[in-house]
Amino acid sequence: MLSGQFLHIHTGPGKQHDRTYGSLCAPTVTANDLCIRDLGYFHLKDLQYIQDKEAYYISRIKSNTRIYQKNPNPDYFQDGRIKKGTEYIQIDMEALMNSLQPGQTCEIADAYVGMIDKVPARVIVHRLTKEQQQKRLQDQTVREKKKGMKYSARSKRLSGINVYMTNTPTDIVPMRQVHDWYSLRWQIEILFKTWKSFFHIHHCKK
Numbered sequence: 001m002l003s004g005q006f007l008h009i010h011t012g013p014g015k016q017h018d019r020t021y022g023s024l025c026a027p028t029v030t031a032n033d034l035c036i037r038d039l040g041y042f043h044l045k046d047l048q049y050i051q052d053k054e055a056y057y058i059s060r061i062k063s064n065t066r067i068y069q070k071n072p073n074p075d076y077f078q079d080g081r082i083k084k085g086t087e088y089i090q091i092d093m094e095a096l097m098n099s100l101q102p103g104q105t106c107e108i109a110d111a112y113v114g115m116i117d118k119v120p121a122r123v124i125v126h127r128l129t130k131e132q133q134q135k136r137l138q139d140q141t142v143r144e145k146k147k148g149m150k151y152s153a154r155s156k157r158l159s160g161i162n163v164y165m166t167n168t169p170t171d172i173v174p175m176r177q178v179h180d181w182y183s184l185r186w187q188i189e190i191l192f193k194t195w196k197s198f199f200h201i202h203h204c205k206k
Contacts, residue, residue, distance in 0.1 A: 044117040100127035121165040
């Protein structure tokens with residue numbers, strides 16, 4: 001984004017999932033890169049790979065993803081090993097959402113994301129305004145009709161928050177700047193919309 005140059009150009013079927021392409025791009029990540037990923041590219045193994053490459057990421061989290069914190073008082077076996085089922089405590093995201101005022105943001109500093117992967121990260125939760133949540137619910141209704149899909153009741157209840165995960169240091173990307181950094185991704189969306197308007201790239205020619 002800083003150079004204005006394209007690092008990846010890929011064409012494929014419109015129905016191909018974005019996540020597949022995100023995994024293909026992962027090996028080109030180098031140290032200190034910042035990868036910004038939307039929900040279509042959300043894949044915990046890719047984010048862990050970016051972390052292992054000593055690079056950084058900011059990503060939205062899907063509403064059905066489990067988020068944990070370490071249990072300060074786990075149960076132990078007699079040999080000193082922690083009983084697996086007591087090592088982490090799952091965070092109740094609905095309760096957390098309801099504890100926030102519209103427009104309020106909070107951070108879960110030492111979080112672990114994913115039921116299996118448990119990727120360590122900062123998790124930032126932002127409560128939408130009533131107007132923003134209503135707009136999101138309307139968009140979900142349109143998407144359900146257009147794509148013949150159905151959002152779960154829990155997903156609709158959690159439509160009132162945006163949840164991000166990042167491994168960026170707090171002194172470089174403070175909590176209140178995470179959304180602003182993530183929003184840089186819209187430059188890509190604006191570019192695609194421009195191409196569609198002027199070059200009609202969304203139409204296939206026989």
